[in-house]
Amino acid sequence: MPLTGLWIVLLLGCIALCRTAPTIAPTISPEEEDLAEGYLTQFYSDVGVKNSSTRTIKENTFSQDLQAMQAFFGLEVTGVLNNETAEVMKAPRCGVSDISRYGHFAGRPRWQKRLITYRITQYTPDLTRSQVDATIAQAFQLYSDVIPLDFKQVYSGTADIMILFKGGYHGDFYPFDGAGGVLAHANSPGRNQGGDTHFDDDETWTLTQRGVNLLLVAAHEFGHALGLDHSRDRRALMFPTYKYVNTNGYRLPDDDRRGVQALYGSRTPVPTTPEDPTEDPNPDPLPNPRDEQCSRELVFDAATSIWGDLFFFKNGYYWRKSTTFQGIRLIRVNTKWPRIQYVDAAFEVSYKDAVYLFEGSQYWGIKAYAKTIISGYPKSITSLGLPSSVSKVDAAVYVPSTRKTLIFVNNQYWSYDEGRNQMDLGYPRSISQDFPGIGSKVDAAFENMGYLYFSSGPRQIEYYLPYKRVMRVLLNYGWLNCY
Structure with missing residues (x-):
């Protein structure tokens, strides 16, 4: 030992x-x-x-x-x-x-x-x-x-x-x-x-x-x-x-x-915080994830940073973990962005002051600071260079050190060059081959403090890309103040 x-x-x-x-x-x-x-x-x-x-x-x-x-x-x-x-x-x-x-x-x-x-x-x-x-x-x-x-x-x-x-x-x-x-x-x-x-x-x-x-x-x-x-x-x-x-x-x-x-x-899950008062009281066709916040089996649909805060998406809602206020807020996606009902994948490109949210076969560009939809969106995901056979993106994450956005679909991923605004040649490639240790499927991904976080089911991998090394194995719910 x-x-x-x-x-x-x-x-x-x-x-x-x-x-x-x-x-x-x-x-x-x-x-x-x-x-x-x-x-x-x-x-x-x-x-x-x-x-x-x-x-x-x-x-x-x-x-x-x-x-x-x-x-x-x-x-x-x-x-x-x-x-x-x-x-x-x-x-x-x-x-x-x-x-x-x-x-x-x-x-x-x-x-x-x-x-x-x-x-x-x-x-x-x-x-x-x-x-x-x-x-x-x-x-x-x-x-x-x-x-x-x-x-x-x-x-x-x-x-x-x-x-x-x-x-x-x-x-x-x-x-x-x-x-x-x-x-x-x-x-x-x-x-x-x-x-x-x-x-x-x-x-x-x-x-x-x-x-x-x-x-x-x-x-x-x-x-x-x-x-x-x-x-x-x-x-x-x-x-x-x-x-x-x-x-x-x-x-x-x-x-x-x-x-x-x-x-x-966790010894005792804390009560979930009240949802945002602006939340639409109308019922959502998908289950409200409020009761899942402190479940060890919590699975994220998507995750991203937006101006320093972390957003975790689930069933048409998102939890917001902020650097400016305590607690975790649960908010419906369409109360913040009325034209978007749910989010399959998300990523932020900080130097463009933009966040991109994927919903089915289309995606939306949003100004990160103003949180308003950019003119010309939504666009088809094929405009990124994805083949027409792809009907949905599982996860996406922007890597600041390379200025590439990694887009995950099933057991493969693509690399999109944000500077040239086009897909890199030679893709798709195997997830498990290029990211040893994270598995073959990514449900959600985001970058934080120089590390990449890949979620598959309730499990999350903290990954350091320059070494291609798994640093820690976590659970999704650990980000949501469950102690």
Whole structure:
């Protein structure tokens, strides 16, 4: 079972790739060069693309791994070791690799029972036992508040999760490295040592912003013990490096909540928010999706961003997840765009200030800011270059980095060049061949924060196109505030 560690950070990984020669800035000391090589070997050694030439792999590994590390932490991606990159490498962090296939561990390990026991066998002298007990319980409660698991402390025998504070060598094959560096680590769920969590007692453990805050570190490690891998969202608890945030009234951040609920489900679905007051009271021929909002089986018809907000379409309605107001609003499509009854696919081209909505064999262009239909629409989907045999589009998504729109139909997709306003040659192509790991069918797709999200049935894949890699497996309903 993989050993996971804790070096919590709330930084953000932007994703961009450059391929440059593996060079080192002249101001970097030999000690920092050694630090960088060790750091990349420990946390990014599997990033480089493998080929048949071992010599080529070795020559390119440092630069490729360094690019991946710089992208993860939102640094300028150069493949060149500089002072800014070296400083990030020196920050306290978690001991698990930052590069993994999923936001969950390989094989998606999880606990198969509802009551998980834990036992603290060795305490830190930095805090009283009662303070440690209360803080560990609080860290577990962050998860039990949102998933249907309960945690119980026991004081003898072997618990599901064994916890200790000890510096240096402490009985496993991953000795701690003194103050700073690795703060703690934990095993993923499983038998025997599964979930066991160790804290480096060479750190100064506190309940404040001084030293190392035990609540934040423990909550991060227990995420690993429940099956969560590191996140690329700098706001997430599961981001790999440590940074103090105010713990008064602290709740599990949204990214972490969605990840753990994808493994265990939601403890109590929240009541759906009232629909928009402008909604047409006339009955709709399709079922109202209001009762499906927090269903683990929720399937989207389409999804897109519109000026920073996310729109998820279902049965002639859409849920709007806004950056400017709380809650999720459910609105009928034809109350916003009276000429459109339902949406099969949707995508936004931000630099054109336009959103395109597909309905059967036609599609509509809408000015994103004004949300008014562009003159000349609707148009036939064949005007995009699709063959007349296509009667309906399953999903579409615009990729800002390539300025291409991907259009999905059954098990194939087309690539439309927005700059040239024409379909690329050589299409359609196979979905499963060009997007390994997402399956052969896409019901809805959208772009967010540099990632593509592909939905097939209730399951959703977070995909990083430059690596052609699945990052996480989610469920659709996790976007709709279901906790």
